[in-house]
Structure formats: structure tokens, C-alpha cells
Amino acid sequence: xxxxxxxxxxxxxxxxxxxxxxxxxxxxxxxxxxxxxxxxxxxxxxxxxxxxxxxxxxxxxxxxxxxxxxxxxxxxxxxxxxxxxxxxxxxxxxxxxxxxxxxxxxxxxxxxxxxxxxxxxxxxxxxxxxxxxxxxxxxxxxxxxxxxxxxxxxxxxxxxxxxxxxxxxxxxxxxxxxxxxxxxxxxxxxxxxxxxxxxxxxxxxxxxxxxxxxxxxxxxxxxxxxxxxxxxxxxxxxxxxxxxxxxxxxxxxxxxxxxxxxxxxxxxxxxxxxxxxxxxxxxxxxxxxxxxxxxxxxxxxxxxxxxxxxxxxxxxxxxxxxxxxxxxxxxxxxx
Amino acid sequence: xxxxxxxxxxxxxxxxxxxxxxxxxxxxxxxxxxxxxxxxxxxxxxxxxxxxxxxxxxxxxxxxxxxxxxxxxxxxxxxxxxxxxxxxxxxxxxxxxxxxxxxxxxxxxxxxxxxxxxxxxxxxxxxxxxxxxxxxxxxxxxxxxxxxxxxxxxxxxxxxxxxxxxxxxxxxxxxxxxxx
Amino acid sequence: xxxxxxxxxxxxxxxxxxxxxxxxxxxxxxxxxxxxxxxxxxxxxxxxxxxxxxxxxxxxxxxxxxxxxxxxxxxxxxxxxxxxxxxxxxxxxxxxxxxxxxxxxxxxxxxxxxxxxxxxxxxxxxxxxxxxxxxxxxxxxxxxxxxxxxxxxxxxxxxxxxxxxxxxxxxxxxxxxxxxxxxxxxxxxxxxxxxxxxxxxxxxxxxxxxxxxxxxxxxxxxxxxxxxxxxxxxxxxxxxxxxxxxxxxxxxxxxxxxxxxxxxxxxxxxxxxxxxxxxxxxxxxxxxxxxxxxxxxxxxxxxxxxxxxxxxxxxxxxxxxxxxxxxxxxxxxxxxxx
Numbered sequence: 001x002x003x004x005x006x007x008x009x010x011x012x013x014x015x016x017x018x019x020x021x022x023x024x025x026x027x028x029x030x031x032x033x034x035x036x037x038x039x040x041x042x043x044x045x046x047x048x049x050x051x052x053x054x055x056x057x058x059x060x061x062x063x064x065x066x067x068x069x070x071x072x073x074x075x076x077x078x079x080x081x082x083x084x085x086x087x088x089x090x091x092x093x094x095x096x097x098x099x100x101x102x103x104x105x106x107x108x109x110x111x112x113x114x115x116x117x118x119x120x121x122x123x124x125x126x127x128x129x130x131x132x133x134x135x136x137x138x139x140x141x142x143x144x145x146x147x148x149x150x151x152x153x154x155x156x157x158x159x160x161x162x163x164x165x166x167x168x169x170x171x172x173x174x175x176x177x178x179x180x181x182x183x184x185x186x187x188x189x190x191x192x193x194x195x196x197x198x199x200x201x202x203x204x205x206x207x208x209x210x211x212x213x214x215x216x217x218x219x220x221x222x223x224x225x226x227x228x229x230x231x232x233x234x235x236x237x238x239x240x241x242x243x244x245x246x247x248x249x250x251x252x253x254x255x256x257x258x259x260x261x262x263x264x265x266x267x268x269x270x271x272x273x274x275x276x277x278x279x280x281x282x283x284x285x286x287x288x289x290x291x292x293x294x295x296x297x298x299x300x301x302x303x304x305x306x307x308x309x310x311x312x313x314x315x316x317x318x319x320x321x322x323x324x325x326x327x328x329x330x331x332x333x334x335x
Numbered sequence: 336x337x338x339x340x341x342x343x344x345x346x347x348x349x350x351x352x353x354x355x356x357x358x359x360x361x362x363x364x365x366x367x368x369x370x371x372x373x374x375x376x377x378x379x380x381x382x383x384x385x386x387x388x389x390x391x392x393x394x395x396x397x398x399x400x401x402x403x404x405x406x407x408x409x410x411x412x413x414x415x416x417x418x419x420x421x422x423x424x425x426x427x428x429x430x431x432x433x434x435x436x437x438x439x440x441x442x443x444x445x446x447x448x449x450x451x452x453x454x455x456x457x458x459x460x461x462x463x464x465x466x467x468x469x470x471x472x473x474x475x476x477x478x479x480x481x482x483x484x485x486x487x488x489x490x491x492x493x494x495x496x497x498x499x500x501x502x503x504x505x506x507x508x509x510x511x512x513x514x515x
Numbered sequence: 516x517x518x519x520x521x522x523x524x525x526x527x528x529x530x531x532x533x534x535x536x537x538x539x540x541x542x543x544x545x546x547x548x549x550x551x552x553x554x555x556x557x558x559x560x561x562x563x564x565x566x567x568x569x570x571x572x573x574x575x576x577x578x579x580x581x582x583x584x585x586x587x588x589x590x591x592x593x594x595x596x597x598x599x600x601x602x603x604x605x606x607x608x609x610x611x612x613x614x615x616x617x618x619x620x621x622x623x624x625x626x627x628x629x630x631x632x633x634x635x636x637x638x639x640x641x642x643x644x645x646x647x648x649x650x651x652x653x654x655x656x657x658x659x660x661x662x663x664x665x666x667x668x669x670x671x672x673x674x675x676x677x678x679x680x681x682x683x684x685x686x687x688x689x690x691x692x693x694x695x696x697x698x699x700x701x702x703x704x705x706x707x708x709x710x711x712x713x714x715x716x717x718x719x720x721x722x723x724x725x726x727x728x729x730x731x732x733x734x735x736x737x738x739x740x741x742x743x744x745x746x747x748x749x750x751x752x753x754x755x756x757x758x759x760x761x762x763x764x765x766x767x768x769x770x771x772x773x774x775x776x777x778x779x780x781x782x783x784x785x786x787x788x789x790x791x792x793x794x795x796x797x798x799x800x801x802x803x804x805x806x807x808x809x810x811x812x813x814x815x816x817x818x819x820x821x822x823x824x825x826x827x828x829x830x831x832x833x834x835x836x837x838x839x840x841x842x843x844x845x846x847x848x849x850x851x852x853x
Contacts, residue, residue, distance in 0.1 A: 069358075072400075074399055074400055145353075147449070147504055148351075171400070175354075176358070185400075214530075215731060264604075264605075266604075268604035321836055
């Protein structure tokens with residue numbers, strides 16, 4: 001039976017602390033060839049993202065064929081992994097010391113445009129954080145792109161994996177992924193990507209990015225499990241929607257879109273309109289975002305009135321253990 | 336024997352997976368239009384020399400995920416006249432050797448159809464000598480025991496120019512087997 | 516048998532979510548602009564209010580005469596900050612004059628406030644260091660504030676929670692003088708003193724205090740100190756790895772801290788010296804001589820974990836299941852309105 005693991009991220013709770021990013025990087029991705037790569041990153045939206053302008057190319061055509069994509073540039077788009085002046089800072093005991101800082105030449109990096117956001121100050125300035133990882137798509141463009149069949153979508157959990165032994169480093173997958181979440185390792189000459197922490201999943205433990213999240217904003221489970229949080233948030237409550245559904249790859253990472261405070265008019269009076277323009281949210285999450293936002297606002301109203309809201313209770317994560325519903329929840333606990 | 340071969344680009348429409356066929360539909364010309372081939376057989380085995388123009392060599396790309404590395408491969412059918420452009424079949428596999436400019440040692444490769452190439456460590460004694468000068472690669476394979484070639488005496492080859500993003504089926508190949 | 520809290524300083528990231536959770540819930544009224552039942556300050560540092568440690572007598576005095584201290588001065592608390600939000604109006608906003616506070620008392624720019632010394636810390640670069648110290652009322656066993664009140668308007672409940680009986684308070688502020696942690700706040704609007712109530716309306720419903728339930732780093736543990744099933748009991752009594760702040764003041768706090776590890780320092784040639792950057796002497800200043808033994812235990816337990824051996828203590832601190840960070844008497848209400 002084909003099953004699909006999925007993740008829901010509540011953007012109202014992300015504080016941009018990058019604990020997920022570091023948890024992932026420390027666990028899987030410390031090698032030299034992928035020093036520039038972040039299977040999980042958190043970027044500021046609106047913004048150019050990581051890699052820079054990733055959302056401007058890629059995805060599927062209306063007929064289902066995959067569009068030609070580009071491999072991002074190391075310096076201009078990913079940002080070369082920063083080198084620090086460690087030797088000058090730590091290894092020169094004579095003379096004036098330098099502060100620790102990245103050496104010159106950095107052009108871009110993950111969350112380079114941190115907290116810049118958009119909108120005129122103070123009427124409608126706004127930003128929010130967008131954590132991104134492989135979407136483990138139902139119709140992965142990367143899988144189609146590989147002429148060697150080296151990318152597999154597992155039937156038991158839907159996780160998309162690059163077979164490292166079969167990969168010959170052709171990078172068609174890097175080009176094709178509209179989310180630019182396949183990273184080439186030029187040292188090993190193979191492509192790598194998020195494995196949804198498969199070895200943890202096999203132990204009944206949620207991915208590191210989800211378990212480590214201080215904001216407790218990530219939910220993990222099977223899409224078809226009516227008792228689990230994913231089915232509830234995506235199918236039942238309909239408050240979580242995928243990023244760029246128009247890319248046509250059927251992402252299995254879903255986002256609860258961000259509410260925002262109202263803007264003010266030129267007289268300083270509240271406008272009653274959210275600072276994050278609905279049109280911008282639609283550009284990220286498609287037209288479904290409007291209904292999702294309306295449902296969220298209604299549920300929040302309920303809570304404000306003192307009525308119960310199962311949606312808010314789940315999103316607030318009163319009982320954090322309910323954020324995760326995996327097949328084999330063994331007693332063994334792993335962070 | 337010594338000859339100059341006009342190379343072709345394999346049709347992208349036949350590339351497996353669907354993506355290359357549409358995304359690279361516009362790519363019909365080979366990155367390298369022709370190459371010189373010299374084959375010698377002796378009691379010590381086979382020596383195959385290739386020579387092709389590559390205005391910009393890419394030898395090392397450890398630093399750049401966008402850069403593709405130059406390469407070249409020789410293949411011989413294990414069964415005479417096995418399909419060449421589609422890289423053999425399960426019943427008629429191809430055997431060969433693959434050189435990549437960043438590696439001292441070549442790989443032994445085998446293929447049973449498009450997208451099926453398997454790399455393996457080269458047998459003892461298989462070596463390559465590569466020299467890049469004046470915009471030209473000169474590459475000599477020394478292959479003491481290249482069984483398929485000895486049996487069928489048919490040879491095909493491919494070269495990849497990294498500077499033109501050639502890799503996988505995006506390559507410049509002989510139009511068919513060269514009979515020795 | 517009273518409520519107690521343990522704060523693991525290794526997990527505090529200084530995000531002030533606790534501070535805001537508390538402020539929003541209890542002290543967002545006029546007159547409370549400088550009231551922070553809970554705040555997080557950077558150590559080493561003079562703290563908030565500035566040099567509060569020196570405002571009451573040192574060790575040993577309490578038992579004989581109580582603590583005769585003094586009320587923090589305006590300059591030491593930084594005053595009640597107010598912001599000219601009108602200046603943000605379009606047309607009036609001047610990028611050269613970003614939003615900045617003025618004190619309600621004097622109209623001047625404040626030069627102190629909660630976590631004024633954020634991330635400054637101590638040590639000489641590259642051996643510099645700092646850590647965060649969340650502070651709230653310690654709900655002491657022997658509350659100096661209670662002893663100080665001539666009207667007996669401060670009570671310590673059977674469950675250990677220390678409260679100011681507001682209708683009985685006349686605003687004399689002896690309690691503010693006496694508290695060695697300076698965790699009572701005079702409300703000029705109401706003319707009474709106020710303090711952390713350990714979120715008793717929540718606790719009575721089986722909920723943890725807001726600062727505990729909202730802690731992003733999951734650094735806080737809460738429960739009855741003598742209840743063997745309480746995480747605070749295990750951390751303080753069973754494992755002995757959590758210590759009170761400034762125990763020498765003698766009030767016997769019920770808020771305890773797991774002392775902080777720190778990264779290795781460097782020798783002059785840049786090689787790691789294997790020494791924790793936070794000097795043991797500094798930790799002793801805060802947490803007493805016992806901190807040395809506690810650090811040794813923590814180091815040993817961490818080493819066990821690194822070797823792949825089990826460690827009950829580390830498991831307790833890592834708090835795999837966040838909801839087990841508190842153990843409250845009435846469990847049927849558990850899990851609502853955190």
C-alpha cells in the first residue's frame with residue numbers, strides 16, 4: 001500500500017531561530033562538498049530566498065512535462081560557504097587581534113535578506129519566516145529528470161531518496177526541482193537531498209528539524225491517518241496548504257499561512273487589512289490560501305470568544321507529543 | 336588504424352525519464368564535431384588514442400556545483416552489432432572504459448541500455464594518459480585485456496565537454512560502431 | 516510542601532518568550548510599565564535592577580534581623596519606559612529618529628532596563644562568554660518580603676505560593692526593600708506592591724505557569740518540591756543538580772537553576788585549553804560552593820551520554836516529552852490554555 005509521510009509547518013509560530021537548520025546540518029550535512037548546502041533552510045519572506053530567486057524557474061508544464069531549470073550558481077545564488085578568519089582570530093597571539101568575521105567575497109547565503117521583508121514603513125511593513133525542505137512530492141520533478149532512475153520514491157512512506165550508488169552526478173534533478181532542494185556535492189560528484197530523516201523515521205522518531213523546533217510548529221505523520229495531525233490540518237480542517245501548488249509536483253510539505261497585524265493608513269488609523277497582502281500569499285500558496293486564512297481567522301475568533309477550537313488547540317500544540325504520529329512510535333526517544 | 340570520425344549528438348527524444356527529452360529538445364548538435372582515433376593492437380593488448388578540440392577544458396570542479404567535468408568513454412559490444420546509440424540491451428551488453436578528467440584512474444563500465452551504465456574499478460593495468468594543450472585533449476587508453484573489443488573488433492566512443500554542460504546522454508558520439 | 520521551579524540555564528536562549536507571556540498575562544496595565552514579574556538577564560552583568568545583589572545585606576544576616584535593604588532607585592531600574600507611538604504616523608516618521616523610549620518619571624532617555632547588558636558578558640575575546648539568567652520571584656521558604664510587611668499583607672500559601680494581599684497592602688514598600696532578588700514592584704497607579712503570583716489561577720487548574728508552558732527552549736520544570744513524581748523533586752532532591760541563586764541571602768528560594776556549561780577556552784597559541792570559559796569562581800558567586808560538585812556531576816553525565824551509555828539525569832534535562840516538564844496535582848485539566 002502506498003503511503004505518504006508529510007509535514008505541516010505553522011508559519012504563525014516560526015521565529016526564524018534556525019534550530020531546525022542546524023539540527024539538520026549537524027546530523028546529515030557536514031561534509032566539505034556540501035558545506036554550502038542546507039537540506040533545511042529558513043528564509044525571510046518576502047525575499048529572494050535560498051538559493052536566490054529559486055522560485056522563478058522550474059516546475060511542470062500544463063501537460064505534466066517538467067520545465068527546463070537551471071543549476072544555481074555557487075557564489076551568486078547559494079552563497080559559497082563562508083570562511084572565517086579563525087587563524088587570525090585564534091592563532092596569532094601577537095599584535096592586535098581581529099574579531100571573528102566572514103572573510104570578504106560573500107555575495108549570498110541562506111537567509112541573506114534576513115528580516116528585510118517588504119512594505120512601506122510604518123503603514124504596512126511586514127515579513128515572516130519560511131522554513132523550506134524537500135517536499136517529498138507525489139510527482140517529483142527530480143525523479144522524472146534522472147535518466148538513470150537513481151531517484152526513488154518509497155512506496156511505504158513516500159520519502160524521495162537519491163540512490164548515492166546509482167547517481168552519476170548529472171544534476172538534471174537539481175535543474176528540474178522547482179524548489180531547488182537537491183544539492184550537488186562537487187567533491188563526491190553526486191547529488192544529495194533531504195532524506196526526511198529516514199533512519200529516524202524507521203525508529204518511529206520524527207525528523208530532527210521537527211523534533212528540535214523550539215516553536216513546536218512542525219507536525220509529522222501520514223497523510224492518510226485520520227487520527228494523526230497531518231490529515232486533520234490538511235484534509236479535515238483545511239488550514240494547511242502546499243507551497244507553489246502550481247509547480248505541479250504535488251508537494252507533501254504543507255504550511256499554515258501567516259496571519260499578520262493590520263496595517264495603518266496615512267492618518268495612523270488601523271486599516272483592518274492584514275499587513276501581509278493576500279495577493280502575496282496567493283503568489284506563494286495559490287488561491288486556496290484565502291479560504292485557509294478565513295478558516296484560521298474564524299477559529300481564532302472562536303478562541304477569543306472563549307469557545308473551544310480543536311484547530312487552535314492542535315496548532316498551539318498544547319500536547320506536543322500530538323505533533324507527531326508515526327507508524328511505529330516506539331518507546332525509544334531520540335531528539 | 337587511424338581515422339577521423341565525425342561525431343553526432345544522440346537524439347534527446349530518446350533519453351530516459353522524460354525531462355531531458357523535453358527540456359533539452361533544442362539540443363541537436365554535438366559539443367564536439369569530430370575527433371581523431373588511433374587504435375593499435377599488440378601482444379600487450381589494446382592502445383586507443385583519442386584527440387579532440389575542447390576550447391575550454393574542465394579538469395576539476397570540486398568547487399562548483401554548476402561545472403561539469405570533461406570525460407571520454409570507449410565501448411565495444413559483447414555481441415557484434417549490438418545497438419550503439421541506445422547503449423546495448425540486456426541480451427547484448429556493451430563493455431568499456433570511462434575516463435573523467437579529475438581522476439587518475441579510469442573506470443570499467445558496462446551498459447545494457449540507456450541510463451543503465453554501471454561504473455566499476457578498472458582491471459589492473461588499465462590506464463589513461465591525458466594531456467591538454469592548445470585547446471586540444473589528447474587521451475590514450477592502455478587496455479591490456481579488453482575482451483569485448485578483441486572478440487567483436489567493433490569500437491564506439493563518446494566525449495563530453497564540461498564547458499558545454501555535456502553529461503549523460505548530452506554528449507558527442509560516433510554515429511555507429513567503427514569496425515577495426 | 517510547595518511549588519518549585521527548575522530552570523536549566525543550558526537551554527535558555529534569551530528569547531524572552533517567558534517575559535512576554537508573563538507580561539501579557541498579568542502586568543500590561545498602566546502603572547506596571549516597569550513591572551516584570553519575570554525577566555531574563557545576561558550574566559555576567561550587573562543585572563536588573565542594576566546591582567540588585569548589593570541592595571540587601573550579605574550572608575547570614577537574615578536569620579537574626581531580616582533583610583534591611585533598600586528600594587532600587589529610578590536610575591537602577593531604568594524607570595517606566597514609554598514610547599511616542601504617534602511618531603510612527605506616516606508623514607511624521609523620521610528615519611533619523613527611530614522609535615525610542617523615554618521614562619514616564621523624568622522624560623529622559625533611560626540608561627538602564629531589563630537585560631540592558633544583553634549579550635555583553637565577560638571574559639577577554641576570544642575567551643569571552645555569557646549566559647542568560649531568567650529571574651522571577653523565588654517563592655522563598657522564608658520570604659524576606661513577608662517578614663518585612665508590618666501589615667502582614669504578604670502570605671505564603673500552603674502550596675508555597677507567596678502573594679501580596681492587595682486590599683491589605685498600603686504601599687509601604689518594606690517588602691521591596693527586603694527582597695534580596697528585587698522581585699516586588701510598586702505600582703504607582705494603584706499605590707500597592709505587586710509580585711509574581713506563580714500563575715496560581717492556572718496552577719489551580721492543573722496548568723503550569725505561563726513562563727513554563729510557553730518556554731521555547733523547554734528550559735523550565737515545575738512541580739511540588741517534595742512530590743517524588745515532580746520533575747523538580749528529581750532535579751533538586753534526587754539528582755542534586757539544581758541550585759538556588761544567592762543562597763547566602765538566607766531566604767531559601769524555591770526557584771532552582773541547573774548551572775551552565777560553556778565552550779572550551781583557547782590558549783595564547785590558539786589551541787583549545789579544555790577549560791570551561793565561565794570561571795568556576797563566577798558560578799560560585801551565583802550558586803555557591805556546591806556548584807562545583809554539580810558541574811562535575813553534569814560533566815560526568817554528559818560524558819556518559821556521549822559514550823552512548825544511558826543517563827537518567829540527561830534524559831530528565833533533555834525533556835524528550837515536553838509535557839512531562841511539569842507535574843501538577845489536578846491532572847484532569849491538563850493540556851488546556853497553556
